[in-house]
Amino acid sequence: MKKDLLDILVEISEKMASTLKEDELLNDILEIAQEYLSVKRISIMIINGDHLVIKAAVGLHLDYKSLKVPLGNGISGKVATTGEPIVINKGSSTNWELGYDTKSYMSVPLRIKDKLIGVLNLTDKEDDYFSDDDIKIAKYIASQCAISIEKAQIYESIRRSENLQLIGKFTSTIIHDIKNLLNIVQNYVELLEIASEDKSDFKEYVDNIYTELKLIHGLVMDILDFSKNQITLKTTKIELDDFMEYIIKHTSIMLKPYNIDFYVNYPPGIIFYGDKDKLFRVLFNLINNAVDAVGENGKIKLKVLQENNHLLFIIEDNGKGIPAEMVDRIFDPFYTAGKEKGTGLGLAVVKDIVNAHNGTIAVESKVGEYTKFLIRLPISG
Template sequence: MHSLRARLTLVNVALLALGIVAAAAVSLMGMRHYVLANVDTQLATSRESLERMGFTMKQIEYLSELGVALDKLSPGSGDTKGLPSADSVFVAVGPAGKPLAIGTLEPTARQRALADAVDDPAALAASGDPHDVTLGGTPYRAVGARLKDGTTVLLATSTESLHSGIKKALKLDAAFGVVLLGLLAVLTMLAAHHRLRPLEDMVETASAIAEGDLTRRVPSRPDAVTETEQLRVALNSMLHQVESAFETRERSEDRLRRFVADASHELRTPLSAIRGYLQLYDKGMLADPEERTRAWGRVNAETDRMSRLVDELLTLARLDQRPELRLRDVDLSRLVREAADDLRAQDPLRPLTVHADGPLLVRADESGLRKVLGNLITNVRVHTPPSTPVTLEAERTAGSVRLRVTDEGPGLTPEDATRIFDRFFRTGGGAGSGLGLAIVRAVVTAHGGEVAVRTAPGAGLAVVVTLPVGGEGIGGPPAPGPL
């Protein structure tokens, strides 16, 4: 009874039952009204004839004698509880409402019953409206008429056939209604089972997904109604989003585990070196001043390395939170020329070519762009020989600006090129923390831009950064502190 099919069936059956009851009531009331109208018309015609034709008492006596004689010829005329089934009754009554004996003929039981059934014959005659009376358990319609000499007569016609017909019609309607209700219940159950099959498919799909099958989808049906098909499409779209979100979460968790493992590994090396030198110093094994100086130098170097690694990790963590950038108009050409000056100061023997003439404004976070340029140049210095030529370029394209840092170094294999922006990735286990290019990509992504590489073994490496001029696509919840 709690299923949707059962409730739909109950609702349909209840509505049909109400309709059948209403239709039967209207039809029976109409039939009763029509038959009673015919009976009342006949009684009214007889009443008007009696009053209009002005019958004399002799005529009334003759009619009464004839009526009594006919009444007595019927079986059971002396039993008021089992009166004969005559259709019409005629009786004359006195002022007290008692039936009058006409001549030698006494009123019959039916005539007495009619006189007793009418409380005020004079009032009935004066009103002229038919009234319902019961004679020996049989329903009648009665009217009164006043003759020319003041005598009151009562006329009654049986309506038993009407009530019998109504009972038969009611039984027929009830039987037919029961058959219709049963047929409707069966058809509704079958139709509901067929129409609700897509919902059962959805339940099966949801159960399968709850058991771990995230690839399960609700199958389509050719005869599905519009609302069910819309629900199926929406549910499949939601399941696709859930599956994508679950896969993204798994990838994020996997990246986080690798990130934590790599960070732990990178921090373990300087910490181990610092701990080793401190133990040597604590045990007095660094008695020679030169050895102490060299040890303290190594401790400071490892401390600086660990400090840079922590700073880079904090920078990546902030970028992962999509920080609110401090945007303003920045001259990218000026930043490129300043980065070139820094490279000349740090590596004066390296051939350097700069193509960044004239102002090239872009709406961006200046500190972030400086970090991008600094990391790209540091990547060139660390991973290429000092004599390797480097080219820095900045140019405007349709709706964006492009920054390109190109070296003519050894280049990368296709496998390494696909992982160059991964965190803690270092080609051949080389120097550096492996976070520089990861920070570059994070900063560029935060600006709504793109970064790509073009490289091949022996063909050098070109890193291309594309940024929107107006900062389109930049947004996200604010994070504390600058990049």
């Protein structure tokens, strides 16, 4: 049975109140509208430069994400320039911009305040006739979609300015950390100059410089990753064997001064997909934290297991552990505890990168005994 108009309006406003996830919300609104107005296809196109691109759609079968319609072209292109709705009823076969032939077509403008931002298209009405009421409802749906898009834009700009404020607030602390690390490097370079007469201490000093530079590089990368609003992944094919060798090479030097027992185990011959540099940051940050937690003569284990279509990375240390009341906060940006040199960015970045890979992260710990981070990543990236 067809739903009442009132039910539809209530359903749409409830959806809008319940989520800030723009894509999901637009899709839900379009599905409701598609059902109520009995149209085959419904889409939202947004002005991007001098083109219209599809932001959300229901009922389209082609790969519409790459489609661009020049402003002024076709029905939707015209509506997006004039701001006037176009309705075609029982028309002769209209060759729509998306390549569908359709006998009924309605395109209404999307506006945020007075600004034209795109169009809402509805095609192939059940009886190929849009009534005046249908047009009013389509305009209402368009206004709700515009509100959702505006809400998402506002939310994004708040998030961005909060991030920038936080970075501003902590810049001096972070710069201070970088300065301390660079001082250590400088000291070793001076020692190298002195020791260049008698070359025996060379290797140790160079190793130490290398470790400190790695830490500085890591810190700078964390700040950069964090300051971006969204992590963009450069996903490639990764051979687990190579990846693990790379991790061992670049972290073992960090463990050496503390005489830490580093145990690594992973199944051979596995191929997965992801952003190699970013996943390196994940493991580097976790190993770095484990080093801080165990101190001298500790043990750190890095294990990888395959679980169906996921890889499970386990990083375990026998260090001081994390008290239960802290566990919920350790992933918060700038949360740091019990360290002189902490910035609190490490785990925030780890979490962002894991989420961007559609992975999950969990932590198990017992104070004074151990800490275990478990990361699940889809093999397909």
